[in-house]
Amino acid sequence: MEWTIQQVAHSAGVSSRTLRHYDDIGLLPPSRVGDNGYRYYDAAAVARLQRVLLLRDLGLGLPAIADVLDRQQDEEAALRNHIGLLEAERDRLDQRIRAVRRTLDARRSGRDGSMEMMLEGFNDPYRDEVIARWGERVFQESNDWWHGKSLREQRDWKQDTDRLVAGWIEAWEDGVSPTSDRAQAMAARHVEWLRRIPGTPVAEGDRERSIELVRGLGRLYVEDPNYAATYGGTDGAVFVRDSLDEYVRLSM
Amino acid sequence: MEWTIQQVAHSAGVSSRTLRHYDDIGLLPPSRVGDNGYRYYDAAAVARLQRVLLLRDLGLGLPAIADVLDRQQDEEAALRNHIGLLEAERDRLDQRIRAVRRTLDARRSGRDGSMEMMLEGFNDPYRDEVIARWGERVFQESNDWWHGKSLREQRDWKQDTDRLVAGWIEAWEDGVSPTSDRAQAMAARHVEWLRRIPGTPVAEGDRERSIELVRGLGRLYVEDPNYAATYGGTDGAVFVRDSLDEYVRLSM
DNA sequence: GCTTGACCCTGCCGTAGCGTCAACTTCTAA
DNA sequence: TTAGAAGTTGACGCTACGGCAGGGTCAAGC
Structure with a gap:
């Protein structure tokens, strides 16, 4: 069983453009490419897409996802590292929010x-x-x-x-x-x-x-x-x- | 008194490329451009740069800064709005961090x-x-x-x-x-x-x-x-x- | 066999804010 | 005069695609 790009895209809730992009960067090549250039995806490719989307939902970047899926880059380590990045990011945001608040207060107090x-x-x-x-x-x-x-x-x-x-x-x-x-x-x-x-x-x-x-x-x-x-x-x-x-x- | 791009850049701690970019997008045109194409900045331009950098440090985007500086876009309202965006962003990050943590815990528990x-x-x-x-x-x-x-x-x-x-x-x-x-x-x-x-x-x-x-x-x-x-x-x-x-x- | 409409393809531009060459001209001090 | 520092204008690169344009392919109906 295999599906066209549109069928896969629709079923997964992403755009066909996205699937083409994943092909372009080598993250998710179709299982078969027809003589006409059409991309076809089999069950294995769809399963891979599922894993990609799961990791993507967690906020990992596409290269990081590729590392995890291909080079068996210890998923747990990747996720822990990712959490670290996210936390650093959040702390920076918190800092900024406080800074903006102080600036606002300063403005208000004349x-x-x-x-x-x-x-x-x-x-x-x-x-x-x-x-x-x-x-x-x-x-x-x-x-x-x-x-x-x-x-x-x-x-x-x-x-x-x-x-x-x-x-x-x-x-x-x-x-x-x-x-x-x-x-x-x-x-x-x-x-x-x-x-x-x-x-x-x-x-x-x-x-x-x-x-x-x-x-x-x-x-x-x-x-x-x-x-x-x-x-x-x-x-x-x-x-x-x-x-x-x-x-x-x-x-x- | 006026200064060259390099002098202004060094004094402000930004790159000359940045100043050229600000010129390109119309955020900070130099006060004068020589026949040779060189950009020269006077005190007024430097003061504007100061305000730009202050707002930039608070995390505002360049278009938003332009709005504030040029169209007198009520700075306070802009900052308040900005805080809202930052907080929404932080909440999204928090959500994500928790989601990744849960995924990690799930992995760990087998x-x-x-x-x-x-x-x-x-x-x-x-x-x-x-x-x-x-x-x-x-x-x-x-x-x-x-x-x-x-x-x-x-x-x-x-x-x-x-x-x-x-x-x-x-x-x-x-x-x-x-x-x-x-x-x-x-x-x-x-x-x-x-x-x-x-x-x-x-x-x-x-x-x-x-x-x-x-x-x-x-x-x-x-x-x-x-x-x-x-x-x-x-x-x-x-x-x-x-x-x-x-x-x-x-x-x- | 032909048309129609849906679907597919490959580029290419745009996004935010510059960093980083590249290729070339101009200024400054020895 | 000449080297070297500093100036200029492009143009590409980065994220993860969206959204075109322009053109081929497929299935169905006439």
Whole structure:
């Protein structure tokens, strides 16, 4: 018993174009090709098609399917590997969703794109505030540092910052306490991040003023609605402040 | 001040090919093109590039970015819409991951592909078992029904079944009780699913024997390791059995 | 034998976002 | 002047086919 391409396609719920494609790439050659060039499929070919479609439904790529079916590429290993890829993909998606959400929240709380870009540095939009709190020199140096970066470095910095903020928000949403290892690790990351901004006492190794800065930042995050929004609202900012305070007490 | 393509590309951390592509599709034309054909970018063009890259990092497609930047396509709406797409994508991925996991578990517990395909029907691999429990006629009819399906219908049926099983496992993992609305809704789905298999008492409207069948299936799921594995192990199967029992008591 | 309609074939373009040659011209510094 | 760096415009490649165009084949009816 053999069937024409249309019969097989219809029965399997795929298009004849698909079957021709599978023939083209060598995944599923017809069992017989007539003198007229017509493709004919027998029961074995249909069974192979079934296996192909099963694996395809699981999201495997056609070359991977060919590997499994032809080179007896240990199906289980292939599937496990595939799961790994899928999970990585999903994690990337999750990351992205969170990033877009944060951007949206930032927009809604009134910060525009350019402000957003330099929000986390001590830069122009906060000039007066920064100078009043930490002095002209801190503002000058960190500002020069920021504007001296290439676009790429600015984007990379922003990405690091985003990840830092994302880490805080996640920790908070997971309900950990400010004294937990997780929150303290975040605080350490936060201080590391500060160390990379020239002009700050942290970068200069001035312990006393570093402590003052870190504690001051915690207050700023809670009091300034823009910053608070960044950390998921006042509650989130309070969590960050408390974690930083605890870190100062224990580790600085 | 203006820059060459290479300077802009390097500073932004993208390739010059990318900038040419953005020019080709009209997303980012250079501010000036020399008589020699060289592209030159001024500050405005670079600023536009910055916005493009920001949106690109969020995962928006180039046409969507063009919409936002040019047609003032309400950025917030675009981002919200984008989030929706991303979430749908992630949900699809999750579905797939669970499906692949189940397939893997099935493989590990000794069922091969063809068995997996008809596992949930009353078919050949379970011939003796089915006949012993529910009689020859049930087996004959449901078996004929299965083999009378086209490949497509078989795949569709399998997909429905997978979703049913996935629903059970999710409910179980979410920790709901067998008496909860959620579990009872699943049980109703399960019975509906049975109704679609000719030869079963459920399909024929025989209440007494339907009850017997549903309760019997619950027992089978728990006792047969193959079925138990399908439902995520014995514990999951117990949850399904208890839910079905409860459903029988309340709604049949 | 001829027509009609259904079915089959082989290309080829398009998809998203560029990477990667290839072939050629232009600028820049020694 | 000349090498080498940097610029240009094509054009193909990647996934997994969809959707044409243009033309052959088959079964049935007249």
